[in-house]
Amino acid sequence: MPERLKIDEPLWDQSTFVGRFKHFLWVTDPRSCVVSEETLDNAKILVEQYRKGKEPPGTSVEQVIYAKKLYESAFHPDSGEKQNVFGRMSFQVPGGMAVTGAMLQWYRTAPAVVFWQWVNQSFNALVNYTNRNANSPTTTKQLVVAYVSATGSAMITALGCKSYWTKRASPFVQRYVPFAAVAAANFVNIPLMRQNELLHGIDCSDANGNIVCQSRLAAVKGIFQVTISRIVMCAPGMLILPVIMERLEKYRWMQRIKVLHGPIQVLAVGCFLSFMVPTACGLFPQRCSMKSSTIEWLEPEEYNKLKTKCGTNIPELVYFNKGL
Incomplete structure (x- = not known):
């Protein structure tokens, strides 16, 4: 057999x-x-x-x-529930290429910056919520506060960068306003959308999958790794594509097809994301680990629970789902 x-x-x-x-x-x-x-x-x-x-x-x-x-x-790995299609990681390429391409194309006016940062952070908030650790439920009030804070931080960052760079930087450097806003907002959006994990901890298990404790340190580590992954995911498209477009727009044939600049950037971002989505997701193990001694040092209450549950067979490492 x-x-x-x-x-x-x-x-x-x-x-x-x-x-x-x-x-x-x-x-x-x-x-x-x-x-x-x-x-x-x-x-x-x-x-x-x-x-x-x-x-x-x-x-x-x-x-x-x-x-x-x-x-x-x-389907979510923790709850087994079917995820919203727009929040799935498999939607990152089509969704991300449309939103990122638009941000890179329409960045010259303040209203355009505000609108596309709002669209992008709304999309990110949905993705963050969909791929959270589902064992830590979040209330509607927490979701609203997280959403408003994240979108607000992105728009303020984008407008601040645009205002500062418009006076002091070349048009080429101004192309990086969207990336600066996205990078800054990720450090707000992801922790806020997953704040319950930071407040109450996430389930940690031994090597056999038995839940042994809940740890806020595990939540911090998982959320930090996810934040870095998301920034890495969008970085090549948002950092390299402006250089490419700056060169291309000097050619007469590109100047004659300005109406196609947006679609061209969308397709180019899609090419970057096709490679960068699995690259960024694979930077860190999905089943993340942490030493029990770290919990003993920084979370003594949780370590006592760990000792009560495991007795003398305290595992050297505990494991948890970091989310995506």
Whole structure:
């Protein structure tokens, strides 16, 4: 009998960057966004059946792998609930290329900067909420405060940079106003949208998956890594593309097709994101770890809970889902 697929484990080694890159290249495939709801539901059913060893007779490994891909692209790893399609990581390429391309094209006036930063941070807020650690529920009031704070910080940063750079910088440097705003806003948006994790901690488990404690330090580490990943994700497109467009716009043929500058930037951002989404997601392991001794030093109350639960067999490392 052939060895069964480990349905709840990635197909590639997650201890290496290459393995994580392959995994996220596979699971963030934008084509998963246009799959019907019925197909997604059937994929979840097949994964659950296979997990119990009760899949329909004649089910091939290829069918199980495809169902696993759809399941991991559309359902939250903690709650198992179907995610909003616009908040899924598989929507990052089409969604990100449209919003980022627009920000890079329309940055010259204050109203344009405000509008596109608002659109971008609204999109980011949805993605952050959708890919949070679902074991830490967030109230409606917290979501509203987080959303207003994040979008507000992005617009203030963008307007501040634009006002400062308009007087002191060349038109080329002004092209980097959107990236400065996005980078700054990410440090506000992600922590605020996941503030419950920072306030109450997130579930940490031992190597066997048994929950042993809740840690705020784990939340800080996970959220910081996600923030860095998001900035890295958008950086090449927002830093390199302005250089390319600055060169291209000097040519007469580009000056004759100004109406196409926006679509060109959108497509170019899409090319960057196709590579950068799996790259950024794979920078850090999804199943993040932390030393128990760190909890003992900085969170003695949680360490006492850990000792009560584990007795003398306190694990050296605890594991948690950092989110995306």
